[in-house]
Amino acid sequence: MALIKAPRGTNDVLPSDSYKWRYVEAVADKTALSAGYKEVRFPTFEETELFARGVGDTTDIVQKEMYTFDDKGGRSMTLRPEGTASAVRLSLENGLLGGALPLKLYYKINVFRYDKPQAGRYREFNQFGMELYGAQSPFADAELIEMAQMFLKNLGINGVYLKINSIGCPVCRARYQEALKEFFASRETELCETCKGRLQRNPMRILDCKSPVCQKIAEDAPKITDFLCDECETHYAAVKNALTAIGTKFEEDPGLVRGLDYYTKTVFELIDEKTGLAVAAGGRYDGLIEELGGKHTPAVGFASGIERLFPLIPDFGTDPVADIYIASMGDNAAQKAFTIADGLRKNGINVETDLMARSVKAQMKYADKIGARYTMVLGDSELETGSADLRNMALGEASKIDISDIEALTTILRS
Numbered sequence: 001m002a003l004i005k006a007p008r009g010t011n012d013v014l015p016s017d018s019y020k021w022r023y024v025e026a027v028a029d030k031t032a033l034s035a036g037y038k039e040v041r042f043p044t045f046e047e048t049e050l051f052a053r054g055v056g057d058t059t060d061i062v063q064k065e066m067y068t069f070d071d072k073g074g075r076s077m078t079l080r081p082e083g084t085a086s087a088v089r090l091s092l093e094n095g096l097l098g099g100a101l102p103l104k105l106y107y108k109i110n111v112f113r114y115d116k117p118q119a120g121r122y123r124e125f126n127q128f129g130m131e132l133y134g135a136q137s138p139f140a141d142a143e144l145i146e147m148a149q150m151f152l153k154n155l156g157i158n159g160v161y162l163k164i165n166s167i168g169c170p171v172c173r174a175r176y177q178e179a180l181k182e183f184f185a186s187r188e189t190e191l192c193e194t195c196k197g198r199l200q201r202n203p204m205r206i207l208d209c210k211s212p213v214c215q216k217i218a219e220d221a222p223k224i225t226d227f228l229c230d231e232c233e234t235h236y237a238a239v240k241n242a243l244t245a246i247g248t249k250f251e252e253d254p255g256l257v258r259g260l261d262y263y264t265k266t267v268f269e270l271i272d273e274k275t276g277l278a279v280a281a282g283g284r285y286d287g288l289i290e291e292l293g294g295k296h297t298p299a300v301g302f303a304s305g306i307e308r309l310f311p312l313i314p315d316f317g318t319d320p321v322a323d324i325y326i327a328s329m330g331d332n333a334a335q336k337a338f339t340i341a342d343g344l345r346k347n348g349i350n351v352e353t354d355l356m357a358r359s360v361k362a363q364m365k366y367a368d369k370i371g372a373r374y375t376m377v378l379g380d381s382e383l384e385t386g387s388a389d390l391r392n393m394a395l396g397e398a399s400k401i402d403i404s405d406i407e408a409l410t411t412i413l414r415s
């Protein structure tokens with residue numbers, strides 16, 4: 001019978017690689033906790049309206065990439081394509097914004113986008129995200145940019161550069177949208193079909209189009225930075241000053257508009273020099289909380305795509321190996337091995353024993369394969385004398401131990 005394969009654009013994590021995920025997740029926790037961000041977990045699926053209103057219904061994500069289905073009660077649900085809208089929903093629903101501000105949250109989630117699978121672009125992928133609510137200060141924007149960079153630094157990643165831009169507020173953006181409409185209308189016949197539809201509804205999306213023709217046209221389009229109002233201009237300058245003061249290098253890119261509708265003012269991306277892919281991205285979104293039913297509350301955040309980081313991480317540490325493999329010959333010895341293993345595991349020692357009634361030779365081959373630090377063989381004579389040889393596999397040396405003294409054995413194995 002033909003084997004069933006994983007869906008296109010998804011990834012399995014194999015036993016040989018799962019420690020790498022634990023490593024990245026531990027670094028994510030450490031980075032976020034170091035600045036007072038607390039972890040949240042929210043459902044894998046939400047009402048479709050959350051993303052239509054939150055992410056924006058003119059975005060590629062909402063128009064083309066969502067995994068949307070009707071549940072058995074006929075309600076439209078969507079597998080989360082990102083975490084920002086859900087984190088806001090969680091905060092509003094649980095009254096978190098009525099507590100101490102700023103509210104600082106982080107999450108490690110899998111997200112789903114029906115995108116064209118290719119290197120670094122998956123249909124299910126993982127994000128580490130951090131969000132900050134309640135702070136209008138440009139230092140909040142700078143803190144989030146810094147946290148994204150700190151996360152990469154803590155993973156030992158180099159070869160990534162920072163791109164920033166300001167896309168203004170609804171007031172200055174409205175003027176900019178008009179200028180863009182005028183510009184693109186003069187080239188309308190050349191635009192791709194999707195961008196023709198974007199022209200009236202959200203011309204800024206055209207700047208983000210992947211079609212080479214639209215990209216070429218967009219090069220000559222008016223720049224948002226020429227339209228910023230005084231407040232947005234001042235805010236942007238202060239963010240850049242805050243970054244410069246701590247020695248953070250950045251590239252200003254007036255074409256950086258991001259693929260989600262909720263952004264206001266600062267937007268940024270961290271780009272892998274080799275592939276040109278964003279490994280983390282985010283920005284300020286002062287209107288989203290209100291859009292989702294809350295009070296006007298400034299907000300800023302970012303998310304990093306974990307799969308894209310993997311090729312850039314120089315050292316994941318190691319997977320824990322068995323501290324000891326206890327081999328046995330015969331049923332009585334197997335029972336003793338099982339009892340010792342249980343006692344050692346209760347003391348936190350990593351132990352394996354034979355579960356397949358194999359020959360001692362086969363058991364030792366297995367112990368070697370799993371890289372056990374110590375081995376011990378139990379047979380009739382060991383049961384009779386109550387002592388066995390404990391072999392340090394790296395040194396090849398053995399010493400006699402008392403097989404009923406679990407505490408003494410634990411002390412040796414902990415060292």
Ligand code: HAM
Binds near residue numbers: 081082279306
């Ligand atoms: P985003 O730019 O859509 O932003 O995604 C964030 C990161 O997820 C990207 O920079 C990239 O590393 C990764 N990513 C995106 N698409 C894929 C894909 N198909 N395959 C693999 N990795 C991918 C957001 O999701 C916003 N919620 C970020 C944010 C948080 N803004 C404010 N707060």
